[in-house]
Amino acid sequence: MSAPFPSANALSPSSGRFIEGVHHFPVRIYFEDTDAGGIVYHANYLRYMERARSDMLRLLGIDQRASIETGEGVYAVTRVEIEYRAPAKLDDDLIVVSRMERVSGATVTIAQQVMRGEVLLTEAAVTVAFITPEGRPKRQPRAWVEIYKSITNGEPVLS
Amino acid sequence: MSAPFPSANALSPSSGRFIEGVHHFPVRIYFEDTDAGGIVYHANYLRYMERARSDMLRLLGIDQRASIETGEGVYAVTRVEIEYRAPAKLDDDLIVVSRMERVSGATVTIAQQVMRGEVLLTEAAVTVAFITPEGRPKRQPRAWVEIYKSITNGEPVLS
Amino acid sequence: MSAPFPSANALSPSSGRFIEGVHHFPVRIYFEDTDAGGIVYHANYLRYMERARSDMLRLLGIDQRASIETGEGVYAVTRVEIEYRAPAKLDDDLIVVSRMERVSGATVTIAQQVMRGEVLLTEAAVTVAFITPEGRPKRQPRAWVEIYKSITNGEPVLS
Amino acid sequence: MSAPFPSANALSPSSGRFIEGVHHFPVRIYFEDTDAGGIVYHANYLRYMERARSDMLRLLGIDQRASIETGEGVYAVTRVEIEYRAPAKLDDDLIVVSRMERVSGATVTIAQQVMRGEVLLTEAAVTVAFITPEGRPKRQPRAWVEIYKSITNGEPVLS
Numbered sequence: 001m002s003a004p005f006p007s008a009n010a011l012s013p014s015s016g017r018f019i020e021g022v023h024h025f026p027v028r029i030y031f032e033d034t035d036a037g038g039i040v041y042h043a044n045y046l047r048y049m050e051r052a053r054s055d056m057l058r059l060l061g062i063d064q065r066a067s068i069e070t071g072e073g074v075y076a077v078t079r080v081e082i083e084y085r086a087p088a089k090l091d092d093d094l095i096v097v098s099r100m101e102r103v104s105g106a107t108v109t110i111a112q113q114v115m116r117g118e119v120l121l122t123e124a125a126v127t128v129a130f131i132t133p134e135g136r137p138k139r140q141p142r143a144w145v146e147i148y149k150s151i152t153n154g155e156p157v158l159s
Numbered sequence: 160m161s162a163p164f165p166s167a168n169a170l171s172p173s174s175g176r177f178i179e180g181v182h183h184f185p186v187r188i189y190f191e192d193t194d195a196g197g198i199v200y201h202a203n204y205l206r207y208m209e210r211a212r213s214d215m216l217r218l219l220g221i222d223q224r225a226s227i228e229t230g231e232g233v234y235a236v237t238r239v240e241i242e243y244r245a246p247a248k249l250d251d252d253l254i255v256v257s258r259m260e261r262v263s264g265a266t267v268t269i270a271q272q273v274m275r276g277e278v279l280l281t282e283a284a285v286t287v288a289f290i291t292p293e294g295r296p297k298r299q300p301r302a303w304v305e306i307y308k309s310i311t312n313g314e315p316v317l318s
Numbered sequence: 319m320s321a322p323f324p325s326a327n328a329l330s331p332s333s334g335r336f337i338e339g340v341h342h343f344p345v346r347i348y349f350e351d352t353d354a355g356g357i358v359y360h361a362n363y364l365r366y367m368e369r370a371r372s373d374m375l376r377l378l379g380i381d382q383r384a385s386i387e388t389g390e391g392v393y394a395v396t397r398v399e400i401e402y403r404a405p406a407k408l409d410d411d412l413i414v415v416s417r418m419e420r421v422s423g424a425t426v427t428i429a430q431q432v433m434r435g436e437v438l439l440t441e442a443a444v445t446v447a448f449i450t451p452e453g454r455p456k457r458q459p460r461a462w463v464e465i466y467k468s469i470t471n472g473e474p475v476l477s
Numbered sequence: 478m479s480a481p482f483p484s485a486n487a488l489s490p491s492s493g494r495f496i497e498g499v500h501h502f503p504v505r506i507y508f509e510d511t512d513a514g515g516i517v518y519h520a521n522y523l524r525y526m527e528r529a530r531s532d533m534l535r536l537l538g539i540d541q542r543a544s545i546e547t548g549e550g551v552y553a554v555t556r557v558e559i560e561y562r563a564p565a566k567l568d569d570d571l572i573v574v575s576r577m578e579r580v581s582g583a584t585v586t587i588a589q590q591v592m593r594g595e596v597l598l599t600e601a602a603v604t605v606a607f608i609t610p611e612g613r614p615k616r617q618p619r620a621w622v623e624i625y626k627s628i629t630n631g632e633p634v635l636s
Contacts, residue, residue, distance in 0.1 A: 011175070011176060011183055011184075011185045011254060012185050012252065013173045013185040013186055013187035013252055013253075014172045014173040014185075014187065015187075016170070017170060024170055025170075026170045026171050026172040026173075027172055028172035028173065028174075030206070030209060030210045030213055031209060031213065031512045031513060031514065031518060032206045032209065032210075032512065032518055032520070034512050034513035035508045035509065035511050035512065035513070036383075036386060036508060036511035036512070036513075036515050036516075036566070036567045037386065037392045037394065037508065038451070038513050039394070039453070039513075041508060041509055042364065042368075042394070042395040042398075043361045043362070043364035043365050043368070043509070044361070046360065046361035046364065047189070047191045047361050050189060050190060050191065050360075050361070051189045051191075054189055054190065054250075058250070063250075064249065064250070065248065065249045065250045065354075068249070068354060068355065074355045076355065076357070076360070076402065076405065077360040077402055078401065078402050079400070079401050079402065080360075080398065080399070080400050081398070081399045081400075082397070082398050082399075083396065083397050084394065084395055084396050084397065086453075087394065087453055089224065089513070090223065090224045090227070090513045091213075091217070091222075091223065091224045093171065093172055094172075095170060133356070135357070135404075135405055190353045190354060190355065190359060191353065191359055191361070193353050193354035194349045194350065194352050194353065194354070195349060195352035195353070195354075195356050195357075195407075195408045195542075195545060196349065196545065196551045196553065197354050197610070198354075198553070198612070200349060200350055201523065201527075201553070201554040201557075202350070202520045202521070202523035202524050202527070203520070205519065205520035205523065206520050209519075209520070224513075227513060227514065233514045235514065235516070235519070235561065235564065236519040236561055237560065237561050238559070238560050238561065239519075239557065239558070239559050240557070240558045240559075241556070241557050241558075242555065242556050243553065243554055243555050243556065245612075246553065246612055248354075249354045292515070294516070294563075294564055329493070329494060329501055329502075329503045329572060330503050330570065331491045331503040331504055331505035331570055331571075332490045332491040332503075332505065333505075334488070335488060342488055343488075344488045344489050344490040344491075345490055346490035346491065346492075348524070348527060348528045348531055349527060349531065350524045350527065350528075365507075365509045368507060368508060368509060369507045369509075372507055372508065372568075376568070381568075382567065382568070383566065383567045383568045386567070407542065408541065408542045408545070409531075409535070409540075409541065409542045411489065411490055412490075413488060
């Protein structure tokens with residue numbers, strides 16, 4: 001019998017895309033995300049922003065899991081400034097928009113916005129630093145820095 | 160200039176599909192999902208299973224948020240039996256496979272499996288009951304029960 | 319029979335204290351708090367800070383649950399600036415130190431620090447606004463504002 | 478100047494106690510624990526039960542963090558059966574009651590109940606297995622098994 005429905009193999013998780021150097025990543029809101037106030041719990045937006053950053057690295061060919069497992073290092077968040085303008089609710093479909101703002105030897109600052117359609121819900125600047133497994137600051141792999149700089153310079157991303 | 164990249168409008172969050180009456184839902188593992196043991200924290204599989212059940216209802220045209228907001232009622236989990244066979248790790252792509260097993264007036268039992276490719280990671284039977292906003296058991300909307308029964312009878316799902 | 323062990327009734331959850339107008343709240347780190355990097359997931363510090371603010375209100379005699387249930391209103395976080403200086407790890411005992419910084423008609427800004435002994439791990443300024451159940455800004459109950467102002471003025475807290 | 482308030486050093490996080498071989502652990506419910514249904518999100522009870530088990534090990538002198546850091550091994554949950562009887566809500570004070578039920582070379586089964594006063598909210602049987610850092614099953618340290626057996630035999634716990 002020919003399969004009348006798409007194969008499960010065709011299913012893949014939410015994945016973002018670079019559009020003219022800016023990363024777009026979709027998120028849907030489930031019960032786990034909300035609180036008794038009826039809206040998304042404020043700390044959870046940091047989770048969506050981290051998902052978007054991880055997806056961005058993955059699209060750029062950077063393997064965070066391998067970097068941890070080989071002892072190379074891992075990114076740690078060092079600073080967040082976040083403004084909450086309007087709340088997300090159960091079943092909302094959101095887009096996290098991420099722009100690389102500043103790249104130094106050891107840190108990257110990313111500007112991130114959570115949008116529901118044209119409505120800006122939350123806006124943040126997030127700085128991450130590369131650290132050793134023991135937690136000491138460390139220069140990022142040079143190849144990664146080159147990739148980040150080419151994005152901030154507006155070069156096209158192959159993905 | 161014509162847009163060389165897909166529009167952000169084309170982006171949508173992870174969504175599942177019914178394949179011959181069985182619901183398949185993709186999940187990717189992020190840092191938030193893991194713990195210091197290096198694997199996914201055990202309680203989080205219940206979150207993935209709830210996401211899959213919510214997606215299943217959404218595909219069936221059932222609007223949980225409206226049901227809460229109008230005071231109609233909400234599903235509450237009443238029983239879970241879950242076996243953990245193998246751990247998921249950072250960056251894994253998983254599929255949650257869900258089958259409606261039993262439908263009564265007030266409850267539904269769903270068999271759910273979390274798979275990584277062909278490998279079964281976690282297996283559960285989850286029973287949910289419909290309750291009023293005050294927490295009292297209540298019969299599910301008749302139309303919903305009809306939909307569930309048609310699925311358990313193997314009738315095709317329009318989605 | 320004489321009870322050889324303390325009664326379960328004597329057990330109570332973590333609770334904070336005001337010490338000279340500054341609120342101190344203890345937190346222990348469990349597996350759920352950590353991630354595959356071996357340290358506490360960055361978004362979770364916002365949870366500890368919210369626990370501390372809720373405990374502070376409770377000690378001041380303010381009942382957030384009643385305020386939601388009667389439709390009076392609820393606090394929503396509108397802005398966070400947070401710096402991560404050193405990571406917390408599994409089994410750590412932390413103290414969240416909270417100071418009321420600014421009180422206006424509709425908002426309160428609280429300075430919060432997460433300490434492990436004498437070591438400052440994380441430092442934040444958190445602004446919350448009072449909103450209606452529909453999400454519109456609203457003046458805080460006058461009695462609450464009086465309480466907050468007496469604390470920021472250094473008056474002793476009865477707790 | 479004599480300190481009019483208790484020292485911050487006197488503050489410590491929630492900690493449980495053994496009462497006649499049964500472990501009791503207090504939990505308070507915060508916004509992070511609830512969902513848009515107005516009650517505690519079902520997966521979170523597994524977090525409270527894990528906190529209680531970790532506290533139980535700590536009281537017994539077992540150091541899970543050292544066991545991970547030295548590569549000795551870590552407990553992984555292999556099976557949970559849980560029934561939800563009544564919901565917890567914001568600000569509730571709960572007690573997690575834990576009894577060691579069965580101890581084998583590689584696994585332990587613990588019966589756990591979440592109580593609000595005299596009301597049973599949730600009841601579970603949780604089985605954990607000791608595994609290597611690579612995820613392979615491994616016998617538990619012999620000294621730990623001896624401790625567990627003495628508890629299940631009703632011997633007094635020094636804590």
